[in-house]
Amino acid sequence: MDDNIQVDQLNTGTDPWYQALFECSPQPMYIYDAETLGFLAVNEAASHHYGFSRDEFLLLTTKEIRPPADIPALLTEIQELKRERRAGFQKSHVRQHRLKDGSIIHVETAKQLLVFNGRAAICVLVNDVTERVRAQRQIEHLAFFDELTGLPNRAKLRSDLQDAITQAKEGGKSLALLIVELTRFREINYTLGHLIGDELLKQVGSRIREVAGERALSARISNVQFGVVLSDLSTGTAIDLTGRLLDALADPLAVGEISFELGVHGGIAFFPGHGSDADALIRHADIALYRARQSGRSYTIYDAAHDPYKPQRLTLLGEFRKAIKQGQLQLYCQPKADIQTGTITSAEALVRWMHPDRGMILPDQFIPLIEPTELIQPLTYCMLEAAVRQCYEWSREGRMIPLAVNLSARNLLNANLPESIDDLLKTWGVDSCWMGLEITESSIMADPAASIRVLKQLHQMGLKLFIDDFGTGYSSLSYLLRLPVDVIKIDHSFTMNMIEDPGAAAIVKSTIEMAHNMKMKVVAEGTATRDIWESLARLGCDEAQGEYVSMPMPAMEFSAWLDQSSWAH
Known part of the structure; x- marks a missing residue:
């Protein structure tokens, strides 16, 4: 025995009471030499459990x-037992042991240093x-993996993404998160049932695992969304x-003899440029996808x-309903001029939010937040009512100035819209x-059939209909032919660049x-200079709207401006 090891001097090898307890224990037990690690004794339960005689x-x-990978932990435990020399059995963490047939079991052990013979x-x-x-x-797998595809779920992706970001920071590297x-899929799932849908998802x-490769972290993060982390x-x-x-996901998928095209969109966010933690990167990739x-x-x-979804902008969303009730929204107007005669023909109704603390808030700061929510309905009604009231005021002054109000996709899905407008008039x-x-x-294409029905009703009421921002959407000309549209408005991105960019000029023409x-008829938005005005005149454009005519102004100032403006004559 090593002279430096002081242990209980009970001679367990010859003590009959100890031997009886050892042999008769239903729990596997064995004794091994503290130096050579060779087995000195083993009970029947251990022999049966491990499969060795x-x-x-x-x-x-x-x-x-x-x-082999567990040997360092074994040697560390032995050294601690020798060093601490504590009485009683000392429990260990869960370890792996190997049976005679080579299979691995997981065990908890309790060890005691003693003297044997x-x-x-x-x-x-x-x-x-x-x-x-x-x-x-199994519980962890159910908690962190998608049962259908076998891919990690959103919680696992978030955890793995955060680990990947930490490693990228330490190594001075970048990574990308793609959400597709x-x-x-929902259309196919509802039409053909979940069995077909499940097979398609598998x-x-x-395909994602195949194309992204082993280095990528792939996950199914919702019913129809998948995430892929591309490191380094x-x-x-x-x-x-x-x-x-x-491209791989856009290719048809076959179930039996039927092929299905699911259609796919993607959003990408990069670390470190678009976020320094997993939550920020996931949020920004979601916004890019949207x-x-x-x-x-x-x-x-x-x-x-x-990005219209920054935290400070979400604060505005919470304040918007109060803004409507408290009259913080103001009607602005931007005039449109007849290019041939140079006179003001009509105006577009625009909204400005006069916040009591922040001052004027422009539409691009709150409309993208409001538009996907039901708040767009009270906003639109507020603008329609303000526009109708303004038309009434102008009529009392003897002015006939048509005023156009913007509608969103949600407004066009509101079957009560024509009746509401009729009541206001x-x-x-x-x-x-x-x-x-x-x-x-784009608002029409959200639901073309429903949009066409509502627009036909509005047109039959005598309202003039404009297609705004023409050229920036992805509508079909067949739908355009079916719409009761009176005026097309060319988007400012083409008008403003038509002098320098032949491609933009060709689109305008x-x-x-x-x-x-x-x-x-045609209205050209973004008419910012005389050169653009004259080019539009040569192309036969009907009306112009933009800085060259006038910037937007409060509706209450419109009459005074018009009286003093050369456009009035």
Whole structure:
């Protein structure tokens, strides 16, 4: 026995009482030499549990029933027992042991340093916890993995993403988070049932793993959304991989003899440029996905300049309902001029939020927040009422100035909209020809059939209808032909660039020709200079709206401006 090891001098090897307890214990027990690690004794329960005969056991060392990776932990435990020399059995963490057939079990052990036949030895009590470990792992799998595809879920992605960000920070590297959404899955699922839908989702998971590769962290984060973390890739490589992944998901998927096209959009956010933690990166990739879906693009990269969901803006959302009730919204007007005569023909109604603490808040700071919510309905009604009242005031002054109000997609899905407008017109005694309604292409395409029904009703009431921001949406010309539209408004992005950009000029020219062929008039937004005005005149454009004519102004100042303006003559 090592002279430096001071232990209880009980000679366990010859003590009959100790031997009886050892042999008769139903719990596996064995004793091994503290120096050589060779087995000195083993009870019947251990022999049966591990599958070795007693003689086979005594030819082994404790290292041989431990996986190689677990040996350092074993040696550390032995050194601690020798050093601390505490009385009683000392429990260990869950360890792995190997049976005779090579299978691995999970055990908790209790160890005691003692003397066996005059030699320093370690007695071990074994508690097999394999089933408990398996149950825990199954629970963890259910908590962190999607049962259908086998991919990690949103909680697991968030945890793994945060770990990846920490590693990227330490290594001075970047990473990208891609979130993809299947756009037509719900339609297929509702039509053909969940069995078909489940099979399609399994194939989507397989394609993502195949294209993204082993280095990528892939997850199913909601019913129709998947996330992929691309680590240590350049921006160009990440974008290239994103393109290949979206192309792969856009290819038809086959179930039986039927092929399905799911459609897909994606949003990308990069660390460190778009966020320094997992939550920020996930939020920004979600916003990029939303913009891709709204614009009809395959994917977009997050851009803080076009993020309407910053925390300070969400604070505004909470204050907006109060703003309507307290009359903080003001009506502004921007005039439109006839290009041939140079006179003011009408105006567009615009909203400004005069916040008691923040001052004037422009529409681009709150409209993107309001538009996807039900708050867009009271906002639109507020603007319609203000516009009708303003038309009434102008009529009392002897002015006939039609005023056009903007509508959103949610407004067009409101079947009561025509009746509400009709009630306002009757209340103020305003003729419908004094009112116009501006609708974007994208708002119509949200539900073309429902939009067309509402727009036809409004047109039959005598309201003039405008297609706003023409050229920026993805509407079909077949739908445009079915719409009772009176005026097309060319988006300012084309008008403002038509002098320097031949492509923009060609779009302006072709839009004017197409509209005139369809018996529609054309208003060019963004008419900022005399050069643009004159170019529009040469192309036969009907009206212009923009800085060259006038910036937006409070509606109450419009009459005074018009009386002093050269445009009035």
